[in-house]
Amino acid sequence: AARIIVIQKRAAGKKWGKIMVQWHPLLTTSIPVEQPKGQGIKDLWEDIRLPGEGYYFREQRFGNPGQTSMKLTERVIIAFSNPDDVILDPFLGSGTTAVACKRLNRHYIGFEISPEYCKIAKARLLAEKTLWD
Numbered sequence: 001a002a003r004i005i006v007i008q009k010r011a012a013g014k015k016w017g018k019i020m021v022q023w024h025p026l027l028t029t030s031i032p033v034e035q036p037k038g039q040g041i042k043d044l045w046e047d048i049r050l051p052g053e054g055y056y057f058r059e060q061r062f063g064n065p066g067q068t069s070m071k072l073t074e075r076v077i078i079a080f081s082n083p084d085d086v087i088l089d090p091f092l093g094s095g096t097t098a099v100a101c102k103r104l105n106r107h108y109i110g111f112e113i114s115p116e117y118c119k120i121a122k123a124r125l126l127a128e129k130t131l132w133d
Contacts (some may be wrong), residue, residue, distance in 0.1 A: 003093050019039070048131070070100060073096050077097075077100050077104055078104060083104070083106065084107065087106050088109050089110040092118075095117075095122070095125060096125065097110060098110050098127060099124050099127055099128050103128065103130075
């Protein structure tokens with residue numbers, strides 16, 4: 001069964017002449033893995049927010065307009081996979097998913113058509129140290 005998780009966006013103030021959406025849907029099609037202490041995953045994620053219109057993530061940006069928050073990416077990977085699982089990102093971009101997988105002991109497969117973003121993703125992965133590096 002499909003499930004929608006709602007993620008709040010940060011308040012962006014007034015934007016004259018436009019309707020501002022202050023939430024983002026995350027459609028899931030699988031059952032999340034068990035959470036610590038037997039807690040189920042909630043449908044409203046208030047502790048991780050996306051930036052509102054006109055705001056940027058406080059973390060480093062890599063010039064990709066579709067870049068997602070590392071915190072959000074890690075949260076989704078933890079919720080829907082186990083260590084050593086394989087995560088597929090068909091639109092890898094600057095490599096946020098791959099970096100999160102490396103941090104969380106998941107394997108990853110990513111596709112990206114932009115040579116520029118491939119270089120950025122590779123550099124980010126090489127810079128990311130793990131326990132065994």
